[in-house]
Amino acid sequence: MPFNTFIRLCLLPLAMVVVAFFLLPMVRLVIVGGSGDLGVGAYAAILFEPRFRATLINTVMLAVATTASSLLIATVAGLFLQRHRFPGRALLVAMLTFPLAFPGVVVGFMIILLAGRQGLIGSITLPLFGEKWVFAYSIQGLFLGYLYFSIPRVILTIMAAVEKLDLSLEEAARALGAGPWAVHRDVILPALRPAFVASGAIAFATAMGAFGTAFTLATNINVLPMLIYTEFTLSANIAMAAALSVGLGLVAWAALALARSFSGGTVAAAG
Amino acid sequence: MISIRDRLIFTGQLLFTLLVAAFLIVPAILSMLAGVTVNYFQGIRSGVTLQWVIQVWELYADTIARSFVIALSALTVTLIVGIPAAYALHVRGGRLSRVVEEIITLPLAVPGLAIALGLLLTYGGFSDFRRSWLFILAGHVVFTLPFMVRSVMAVFAAIDVKTLDESASSLGASPWRRFLDVIVPNARPGILAGSLMVVTLSLGEFNLTWMLHTPLTKTLPVGLADSYASMRLEVASAYTLVFFVMIIPLLVAMQIFADHKRRQGAGR
Numbered sequence: 001m002p003f004n005t006f007i008r009l010c011l012l013p014l015a016m017v018v019v020a021f022f023l024l025p026m027v028r029l030v031i032v033g034g035s036g037d038l039g040v041g042a043y044a045a046i047l048f049e050p051r052f053r054a055t056l057i058n059t060v061m062l063a064v065a066t067t068a069s070s071l072l073i074a075t076v077a078g079l080f081l082q083r084h085r086f087p088g089r090a091l092l093v094a095m096l097t098f099p100l101a102f103p104g105v106v107v108g109f110m111i112i113l114l115a116g117r118q119g120l121i122g123s124i125t126l127p128l129f130g131e132k133w134v135f136a137y138s139i140q141g142l143f144l145g146y147l148y149f150s151i152p153r154v155i156l157t158i159m160a161a162v163e164k165l166d167l168s169l170e171e172a173a174r175a176l177g178a179g180p181w182a183v184h185r186d187v188i189l190p191a192l193r194p195a196f197v198a199s200g201a202i203a204f205a206t207a208m209g210a211f212g213t214a215f216t217l218a219t220n221i222n223v224l225p226m227l228i229y230t231e232f233t234l235s236a237n238i239a240m241a242a243a244l245s246v247g248l249g250l251v252a253w254a255a256l257a258l259a260r261s262f263s264g265g266t267v268a269a270a271g
Numbered sequence: 272m273i274s275i276r277d278r279l280i281f282t283g284q285l286l287f288t289l290l291v292a293a294f295l296i297v298p299a300i301l302s303m304l305a306g307v308t309v310n311y312f313q314g315i316r317s318g319v320t321l322q323w324v325i326q327v328w329e330l331y332a333d334t335i336a337r338s339f340v341i342a343l344s345a346l347t348v349t350l351i352v353g354i355p356a357a358y359a360l361h362v363r364g365g366r367l368s369r370v371v372e373e374i375i376t377l378p379l380a381v382p383g384l385a386i387a388l389g390l391l392l393t394y395g396g397f398s399d400f401r402r403s404w405l406f407i408l409a410g411h412v413v414f415t416l417p418f419m420v421r422s423v424m425a426v427f428a429a430i431d432v433k434t435l436d437e438s439a440s441s442l443g444a445s446p447w448r449r450f451l452d453v454i455v456p457n458a459r460p461g462i463l464a465g466s467l468m469v470v471t472l473s474l475g476e477f478n479l480t481w482m483l484h485t486p487l488t489k490t491l492p493v494g495l496a497d498s499y500a501s502m503r504l505e506v507a508s509a510y511t512l513v514f515f516v517m518i519i520p521l522l523v524a525m526q527i528f529a530d531h532k533r534r535q536g537a538g539r
Contacts, residue, residue, distance in 0.1 A: 006446035007363060010355035011371070017352050017416065018375055021409045025389025026381070032392050077291050080284040094526065095292040099299070101522055103475040105496045109511060110298035113305070118312055118504060120301060151291065180280075209382025212477040212492075216499055225384050225478075232388065232482075242392065245385035253380040 033246045036239025045240070046247045052227070059224040060251075063207035065143060067200050070150035074199070075192070078158035093159075100152045104145075104212020111145040111217060112136045139221055145213040150206065154199040161195030194262070201259030205252040224248050303515065305508035323509035327498075331510060334494035335517075341404060341490060342473035345411040349469050352412075353419035354462060358454055360420070361427040362436070372424075376417045383478030386413060391482060404488045410479040415472050419465035426461030464528055471521045475514075491517075 034040040046052050081093055099107070115121050115136040122132035135141045165188065173183045211225040218226050224244065232241035305311045309318040356375075360368045378386060390410055395401055435457060439449045455462070477492040484493050491514060498507040 001446060003440075003446050006450075007359045010359035010450075013352040014356035014371075014375065014416075014420075017348070017412060021390065022378055022386065022413045023374070025386065025393045028393045029385060029389040073291055076284065077288040080288050084281065084284075086285075092288060092292055095296045096288075097526075098522065099295050101471050101475055101518055103477040103492045103495070105477050105492055105499065106475075106511060106514065109302065109495070109499050109507065112499070113298045113301045113508075114294075120297065148295065151295065205380060209384065209478070211382065211384050211481070212496070215477075215481065215496060225382065228384055228388070229482075238392070242388055245382070245388050249381040249385040252382055253377070256380045 029242050030246055032239055033243035034239075036237070036243070038239070042240055042243035043247065046244060052244070055222040055224055055227045056247075058222055059208060062139070062143060062146065062223065063204050066146040066150050066207040067203040070147055070154045070203050071196055071200055073147075074151055074154035074158050075189075075196075078155050079162055079188070082159050082162040096155050097152045099148060100156075102149065104149065104210055104214070105216050106212075107145050107149050108213045108216025110148060111141050111213075115141050115144065137217055137219060137221075142214065142217050142221055142223070145217055146207045146210060149210070149213065150203040153206070154203055157195050157199035157202075158192065161192050165191055197259045197262045201255045205255045208252050208255070209248060299515070302508045302511045305505055306512035307509070308505060311504050311508070323505045324512065326506055327510045327513055330506075331491075331494045331498070334489045334491045335513065337404060337488065338474055338491040341408055341411055342470045344408050345415055345473045346466055346469050348408070348412045349416050349419040350462070350466070353416055353465065354423055354455065354458065355450070357420045357423035357427065357458070357461075358432075358450065361424055361432060372420070375420060378413050379417055383410075383414065383476070384482065386410065387479045387482035390479075402485055402487070407480055407483045407488060407490065410483050411473045411476055414476060414479060415469040418468040418472065419462075422465030422468065423458050423461040426458050430457055432457070460532065464525070464532075467521055467525045467528065471518060471525070474518060474521075 033042055036042050038045055046056060077096065081089060081096075099110075102110075113119055115134060117132075117134055117136075119134065119136060122134050125131065125133040169187050169191070170183050173187050178186065209225060210223075211229070214221070214223050214226045215229070225248070228241050228244045228248065231237045231244065304315060306323055307319050307321065308315050309320045309322075360372060387410060390406070391401075394406065394409075400406055432454065435453050436449055439453045440446075444452070475492055476490075477496065480490050480493055481496065484490065489497070495507075495510055495514060498510045502510075
């Protein structure tokens with residue numbers, strides 16, 4: 001068999017699987033999204049219909065807050081873990097990356113155990129402040145859940161980037177009289193920028209599309225994935241659900257594509 | 272000399288990092304404890320029991336078995352589809368290969384909910400397919416395939432596949448023989464890493480699966496969501512405990528594998 005034919009045969013199963021179970025469904029989704037009562041206007045309704053727009057803004061704000069907070073937390077912890085060697089460090093790293101493979105629903109349950117009616121936080125605040133703090137099912141609880149699955153992902157990227165930093169630059173800055181703050185501000189943080197962009201985009205895209213956590217916690221909160229789900233199942237408004245998921249997919253994809261054009265690396269979200 | 276200020280900064284950072292780790296790990300420990308506690312509200316002094324785990328087994332054993340079947344099937348499909356594809360994309364190179372790679376990685380950017388809706392709209396009418404676990408498998412394959420392809424391609428990029436391939440070819444080996452006897456054995460680290468990833472992701476997949484499942488094709492994460500909504504906290508925790516027991520060995524294996532690879536890379 002000629003080599004070129006063999007190479008084509010190697011790609012055939014991939015082409016079949018991807019076309020049948022990904023490309024075709026995506027095309028169908030886009031078509032159905034424009035074929036409801038509103039027609040193609042369904043796509044405009046995401047931005048102009050007040051209920052949808054409020055949900056979109058809600059979701060974007062939550063995703064931005066999650067991204068900013070996890071970047072901040074992961075940078076402090078990641079720099080610390082990569083720059084110091086001490087007993088128990090490996091265990092600490094393992095603990096910080098352990099939730100990486102938790103499904104969103106499990107993350108939601110973790111937040112219930114922390115901030116639910118029988119949660120740890122409530123049992124601590126009851127004797128301290130005389131009242132039980134229960135916020136698992138509020139926007140704060142959802143935010144905590146999003147932080148829970150974002151921190152491990154972001155920390156891994158930041159730690160890998162810190163490992164690759166050129167130490168001689170910092171030494172040079174120090175030799176020129178820069179204090180620790182100046183070294184961080186002018187040398188370390190700028191050098192970490194590609195990692196911030198890459199991991200920030202992943203955190204943002206994941207938070208935008210997070211369904212499992214919202215499904216467990218957000219019974220009363222409007223976030224885009226829950227809106228899509230209720231439009232589809234409860235209202236049977238299939239066209240609108242399709243249009244909304246196309247919109248959601250575009251936002252998540254655009255965030256990742258933008259980040260990649262900045263940082264040049266491969267960026268992917270999951271979960 | 273370590274100054275007092277340095278020590279203060281170190282302690283502050285350590286405390287902060289410990290706090291973050293506690294946020295992630297304490298609820299997981301709580302849930303494991305709750306799964307074996309007689310009454311979580313009264314605490315662990317109410318006694319330790321396996322009754323909740325047994326109850327989970329009676330209620331949900333089928334979901335656990337189905338999750339394993341789907342994960343192993345997804346692994347089989349991604350191996351058969353992914354390894355030849357990774358090889359072909361690497362050998363061909365060029366613009367078209369990059370476009371193909373781009374397309375197959377898209378399912379990582381597009382939320383699972385959107386992919387699931389697309390699958391439902393396309394195949395919802397084929398009721399036999401829609402009702403079987405194969406429908407869920409299709410979703411899992413789309414979602415996990417990029418991890419296998421990229422993991423194997425990463426190995427090809429690191430080793431000199433073309434020279435290996437050409438020398439085997441000069442000895443008169445057919446493309447098919449070369450693929451099986453030269454390429455696949457050399458790609459083993461990537462295949463192993465990809466396989467661990469595929470199985471772990473498939474076992475925990477919820478976003479797609481929740482939309483694609485039927486009452487007769489529930490998987491473990493679907494069952495988990497079910498139990499969180501309708502079961503007492505102890506049963507939900509025991510079920511989560513079962514999930515942890517399944518997933519932790521895979522995570523540990525991935526960690527060991529990544530460390531091993533890093534050490535090899537450093538030694539080079």
